[in-house]
Amino acid sequence: MTPYVITFVLMLGVFMVGCFALKWPVGVSMMAAAVIGAIEGGLGTETIRMMVEGEFGYVDTILTIASAMVFMKVIEDSGGLDALSSLIIEKFHKVPAILLILIMFIIMFPGMITGSSTAAVLSAGSIMAPVLMLMGCDAVTAGSIIAMGGLLGMIAPPVNTAALIICAGIDVPYVGFTGPLLLLTFPLAIIIVLLLGLRKVKNLDYEKLKPALEKQDAVRKQYGFKIYLPFIVLVILMIFFKVLKVTEDLGMPVIFLLSAFVGLFTGRKINVLKTVPEAIRTATPVMAILMGVGMFIEVMTATGVRGLIVMTCLSLPSILWLIVACTSIPLFGAVSSFGACSVLGVPFAYIYASYLGGNAVVVLAAISLIASVGDMMPPTALAGLFAAQVTGVKQYTKILKKCIIPIVILLAWAAFFLAKSKLIAGLF
Amino acid sequence: MKKKGIISTCIILAIAIVCTVIAGTSFYNKRNFKEDIVTEGSAVTRTYKLSTYNKNLKGTIANVDIYVLEGKEPGGSILILGGTHANEPAGHMAAIVMLEQLTVEKGTVYVIPQINMSGLSHNDPLEGQPQFIHFTTKDGSVRTFHFGSRAANPIDQWPDPDIYTHKPSGQGLSGSETRNLNRCYPGQKYGTLSEQVAYAVTNMINTEKIDMEIDLHESSPEYAVNNACVAHERAMAIAAEGVLNLEMDDISMRLEPSPVTLHGLTHRELGDFTDTYALLLEVGNPSQGRFRGYTDEKLVITGEDPCYVIAQKLGLLYVDYSAGNFPLSLRVARHVAGCAAFIQAYNDSLDDDARAIIIDNVPDYHEMVETDDLGLYLR
Known part of the structure; x- marks a missing residue:
């Protein structure tokens, strides 16, 4: 095992030096760590093939992020985001606690039907960010609610990609998960959003808020109902393909792009040649991280570090x-939460579902919830980084700090399900 | 400053182009590599294409060869599937060893060693596995075979849905399982490539009235269904006798019933949708397990892994790893001996021998294990 330890220390060292001493972007640091690990680990001529192959592990996620960012930029530039924020505040300002819970469920929705926290944060999260801030939440609190909503959304049914990855690893069909996943996520969502936001919004005074909503109200008045069309198209397409499954799935990238296309004609004029490159530039660091993660995990696996x-x-x-x-599962999520499901989630699922005789469905659901925390772990921290981006928080660590108590509650809840899986399974 | 920026951009671009060419060539070679399966001097009497049973496969990578070994006398028939999961090389190699070595006295043996050719044509991202494995034969020549992926190549079937809904059961599975051939049975004539292949196999069994089907697999040593035979309920009596036959030859094998609620697998759907006796054999493979350490061709061939030694000590494995290895020669030998034992059990179950299958020249299990050199059993 000693050679594996040497490779691991070297990869970690190169990554840390790249990230913190040389201030390289995270993705580049990961690539450098992978290259050095591959050379030291003796992968030789296979190094380049494996680096590229590793990147392919995240192609689908990268496409989703790029297209989601294009959608977000289009609705931001068209004025759709402003209009929707103003509408929601106007309709629900009298019941701030209910409004908070409603907002949490809205943030979770895209995650629920895509299994991706990124999709949740970048679509519904970006829409709800200004609403939360107008209600009285500071940017860090708004970002924390959005990030936690993203995590819970990716785990809530019907689509839980983390659980699906583990299912594939231990040959369990994705059947019977709805009940346990609902029980795992929805009570947590209500507790967490109230814990984070209620103190900030309970004194919401709509009359005082009105002058701040002038710009948003003006957009609503100018463009009327059609300003909401991109959102409506997005929701309809998601329900059509993801929930009702009327025909072959178009996939989230195409759904985001179709909705963005509609947004070109529903509000303020948009210069596509400016907006789209800007969106891709914004998404590039995260896409680079994912490519780096792919290389890193592939080399880790080939050199035995994963086994170690x-x-x-x-x-x-x-x-x-x-x-x-x-x-360990959330900490490995610092590299990738989905990677953590495959590398550690599957062995722990074997242990709890097979070796210790637990209920496989509840065990897998609980492990997937634990794995979701990985999306908050720096340096990759997809949910946290994007939540910071959509709320304009410069230092993502402020959001992570704010989320520590909710994360502890989440892990305790998941651990209870994992330890008492048979008891929980008896409820369904 | 601007000039410096342009220079560094050009350097990065040049490196990217070089990496693209190197990786691209590697992927291209993998995709287009043709394994030389030797029929000359073997008992193979004819070969034909899988598209015979689903015309939609014509012109696709999945239109693989079916090798037929016909006996002197007519009798029953068996279909042996290898390479369903292309990262489980014992299944692939055992099928090749059998088609190159067996002789058939009575009945017909159909062998499809590359049933998931699309899976053989690439590797799983993030798994860091080798592309090829090599063996030196008796005459000193080196033969090369694919080490591939559990799933079909995304070039042939992409993108994956979020959730794969198996037809016709409606069971939900992970989206990536849509590219897992052994989750696509009984198949769809006009479905995805994997569903089309599964349909062809089902149609072949029905058309040729094949009496028994054995799908050869491997599994992670930490997976509960290991060194086992999984049998459809109609095939359970034959499977039970086969397992006893193996035990008498000092080969221990578990017998597992095919789960009624897990759909898309050969042992479930071919049993339900055809009249064949559907069996699936599993053997432990450290090179696909999640506990494994350094992953290369040596691990695939020798099955030696320090991480699995620790796992064995912790009592986390379902195979006996006390020797500190689980070589491919042993895994292939188990499959070959398994097929022979189940054919014998099938023959014993018949009221008369009109549908019997009599095979000969089966490589000896103990000899294969002792010599520990698979190349000796390849032509």
Whole structure:
């Protein structure tokens, strides 16, 4: 195992030096760590093939992020975002607690039907960010609510990609997950959004807020109903293809692009040649991180570092497995939450569902919730980084700090489900 | 400053182009590599294409060869599927060893060693596995075979849905399972490429009235269904006798019933949608497991892995890994011996021998394990 330790330390070291000493972008640091790991690990001529192959592991996610960012920029530039924010505040300002919960569910919705926190944060999150801020939340609080909504959305049914990855790893059909996932996520969503936001919005005074909404109101008046068309198209297409499954799935990238296309004609004039490159430029760092993650995991796997990490976790005394699962899976999420599902989620699922005789569905659902926290872990922190971006928070760490208590509650809830999977399964 | 920027951009671009060419060439070679399966001198009496059973496969990578070994006397028939999961090389190699080595006295043996050719043509991203494995034969020549992916190549079938809905059961599975051939049975004539292949196999069994089908697989040593035979309920009696036959030869094998609620697999759907006796064989493969360490061709061939040694000590495995290895020669030998034992059990189940299948020249299990050199069993 010693050679694996050397490779692991070297990869980690190069990554840290690149990130913190040389101030390279995270994606570039990961690529450098992968290259050095591959050379030291003796991958030789296979190095370049494996680096490119690793990138392919995240092609679908990269396409979703790029298209979601184009959609977001279009609705921002067209005035659609302003109009929708003003409308929601006007209709629900009398019941701020209910409004907060409603907003949380709206943030979760795209995650629920795509299984991606990024999709949730970039679509509904970006729409709800100004609403939350107009209600009285500061940018960090708004970002924290959006990030946590993204995490819970990606785990809530019907589509939970994290659970699906583990299902494929241990040959469990994706059947019977709706109940356990609803019980895992919706109570948490209500508690977390109230915990984070209620203190900020309970004294919401709509009359005082009105002058601040002038710009948004003007857009609504100028363009009327048609300003909302991109959102309506997005929701209809998602329901049509993801929920009702009327025909073959178009996929989220095409759905985002079709909705963005509609947005070109429904509000302020948009210069496509300016807006689209700007959107892609904004998404580039995250897309680069994902490419770096792909290379990093592929090299880790080929050089034995992945096996080292898995066996180190499982070698700990069995009474610590619960704590190990609740810490190692989110920590590996610093590289990639979906990667954590495959690398650590599957072995822990074997342990809890097969070796310890738990209920497979509840075990998988709980592990997927634990894995979702990985999307808050720096440096990749997809949910956190995008939440910071849509709320204009410069330092993402402020959002992470604010989310620590909700994350602890989430992990405790998931750990309870994992430990008592048979008991929970008895409820369904 | 601007000039400096242009220079660095050009350098990065040049490096990117070089990487693209190197990686692209590697992927191209993998995709287009043709394995030389030797029929000369073997008992193969004819070969024909899978598209015979689904014309939609014509012109696709999935239009693979079916190798037929016909006995001197007519009798029953068996279909052996290899390479369903192309990252499980024992299934692929065992099918090749059998078609190159077996002789048939009575009945017909159909072998499709590359049933998932699309999966053989690429590797799984993030898994860091080798592209090829090599063996030196008796005459000193080196033969090369694919090590591939569990799933079909995205070039042939992409994008994946969020959730794959199996037809006709309506069961939901992970979206990537839409490219898993062994989740697509009984198949769809006009479906995805994997569904079309599955349809062809189902149609072949019905058309040729094939009596028994054995799908050869491998599984992670930490996976509960391991060193096992999974049998459809109609095939359970034959499977039970086959397992006893193997036990008498000191080969231990678990017997697992095909789960009624897990759809799309050969042992479930071919049993339900055809009259064949559907069986699936599993054997432990460290090179596909999630506990594995350094992943290369050596691991595939020898099955030696320090991480699995630790896992064995922790009691986390479902195979006996006390020797510290699980070589490919042993895994292939188990499959070959398994097929012979189940054919024998099938023959024993017949009231008369009109539909019997009699095979000969089966490589000896103990000899294969002892020599630990698969190349000796290739032509």
